[in-house]
Amino acid sequence: MKVAFFVQGRDVTAKYVALATKRLEALEVDHAGTNVSAPGVTHVVASLFAREAPVGLDKDVQIVTLAWLQYVVSKQGHEPSELTAEMDWRRCKAMQRNGAPDGEGQVKSAGADFQAWVEMRLSGNTSTSADGRRIPSRYLQRCNAFVLRGKYLGLADFPPSEIPRHDAQPSKKRKRYDAHQGYACFKSGTIAVQPNLNEHLTNAFQPLVDYYEIFNDEEWRKVSFKRVIDLLRSLKFKVTSADQLRSYRGIGPKVFAMIDEALRTGYITRAKEVWKSDAAVSLRDLQRVHGIGATVARDLHKRGIRSVAELREHKELLNSVQLIGLEYLDDIEQRIPRAETGAIGKFVEDTARALWPSKALAVETCGSYRRGKSSSGDVDVILTTPDQAGCPPLADLIAELHARKFIAADLTQPKDQLPVNRQGQVARKQTYMGICKLPGYKVHRRLDVKFYPREQFPFALLYFTGNDHFNRSMRNFAKRKGWSMSDEGIFSAQRQRSERIAKASRPVDTHFRTEKDVFDWLGFPYKHPTERNCYDVTFA
DNA sequence: GAACAGATATG
């Protein structure tokens, strides 16, 4: 096996490189060491092996990062203080056997996904499956965030005990839900153009969403509060008493108490308390930059950088994506008026048609624009060719948009070859992210362009139109019926992973032409894009 | 107490 390794520029040390080299030689593997930190470094590293498809991981080329090197280092006993993923897992497994030493975070039994993940970690694998079992990608990433680096093992800097929480008793009675509270993607009604009658409540909850957004291991609390806001926004009446919401899915004891408090006092104590932390304010500020998430922000904060203003004095700590995010921060943060979003989409479309006059392209501006919103955070454009022929290189279109001085900066490196996915297959979609500005306009905007083969287009369009909750809802439904749905299509799930999940009741043998075909196949009434601004991801 | 969607780009 060949192993390419590089170390991320921010933390690279010669020591780690030397150790890795020694380690690789001991294992008698071919290796090509490189130490690059520049846009497109993944491309460069993989190219060392002259692979047909230059990007992506497969069994011949493994990209090894700082985390792996630290793991090697600690295994050799050089720096026992460095916690590694496997050491965490030893602790976790021990807790599963013996119970947690200090009574926190016991693992008593593991479900299928969780167990598979544990076994994967213990087998030394950290991303691919051990025995053919595949861990759902999202679940894998959230487990990594929550268990390996989260509060679960008491490793976090922000102990939850510092912040007062609402005490509330769960009601003993099992809730019964009306039929209208089924899957979000099943529901009808338009929220896009509907006024928010409960601003007094959504405003009170928003700080909680913002707060939990700044931690990777608080995903589910954030999602739960977000669902509450979206639910409140979708109501056709103004809430005057918490009791009106008692029976709604997603309103549990804690949220119920908060709504009650907000109606009585005008605010939620907890929403105010959490933002009294200077650290939280700093983390949130740093995460305004595209490419800076929870972990990097915390890292910067540990180095004493407390704000974007201070970050501007330490650009050497940022990678190329984050540098662009910082450079265009003030522009990107501004909402895009609907008319301009349409104009940007049209500019991309016109350029594509001029570039490929023979292709009779389908071009659609998706995202919040297609859902009818009056303003957008970015512009999402999707393209396809109507015939079965392969996609022309998206890089050519991006090059043309550069030539027309429309694109100002790249957040991804346009490539002339298709990526290889996790299963080692050549992907058929191409995706680009960058910064653009219309001629004559002042403000730069975030632009996403995607190119799909025709047979994936209905699913791609569905995905790219969203919103994200809508997608998660529909995919959750498909999953529980024994399928797996993505932006590329719907397939029978690889294996049944719990009794709650059905065996696929029928094979996927339909030809999907339009979005409506997908709704029909799933048995959902078709929903116009403007009806897809929804909140719930639960099930009936 | 498990699950809460599935995928890609970067370094």
Place this chain on the structure above:
DNA sequence: CATATC
């Protein structure tokens, strides 16, 4: 691989 993002 870990992280950020769609």
Place this chain on the structure above:
DNA sequence: GTTC
């Protein structure tokens, strides 16, 4: 944080 909520659901099952």
